Amino acid sequence: MSWKKDSVKNVNFHKATYTASYGTSAQLPASTGPEVSFVGRSNVGKSSLLNKLMYRKDLAKVSSTPGKTATINFYDVDGADFVDLPGYGFAGVAKSEKARWSELIEGYFSQTRAFALVVCLIDIRHEPSDLDLGMIRFVQDMNLPFAVVFTKADKLSNQQCNRQKSLLKKSLGLGEDVAVMVTSSEKGTGIDELRAYIAGIID
Ligand SMILES: Nc1nc2c(ncn2[C@@H]2O[C@H](COP(=O)(O)OP(=O)(O)OP(=O)(O)O)[C@@H](O)[C@H]2O)c(=O)[nH]1
């Protein structure tokens, strides 16, 4: 099921509140509005990006220790649900914890929900990992509407960012039809563009 553009007329990103966290996919309530889901490896900057989008410093918990977000966290942004998913591919956690995380992520996406947009985060500095490639293949195979957001652009020069952007697009096999944005939660780069893109989809 995809969200149909009818009920949300405008998106005020300042109207953001924390809704709830869930530790198993069975606990997830049915969708109440269009869902914008944030996925990417642990430490890529999902929670930081959410805070930036919502004009908040610490509504979503950020940590330099990978694996900070171990539950699916819902935020209400002016009637839309922004969903912070746990990061995949964190080597430091126990097998049982990893299994719980994949259950959460796969369980979430296998439900009938109002998936409006999946924001796939990838660190602009590195070659995509197998898990990054798997994430893109997964959203493509599931026919989910998605956009790719490169994070931590402040760590590179503008020239390096442009170079990495085209290299990564190529290695991820992204066609020209896929929205690709370069962002920095540190500097605010690309945040307005991403807000406009999200609003254009759920508005
Ligand atoms: N320089 C820089 N650092 C960033 C940026 N975004 C996030 N970080 C840092 O990267 C680390 C991880 O950020 P989080 O937002 O917690 O990452 P996450 O993807 O939510 O991580 P998990 O919850 O473990 O999946 C923190 O130390 C952030 O301060 C950015 O745009 N620039």
Ligand SMILES: [Mg+2]
């Ligand atoms: Mg997080």
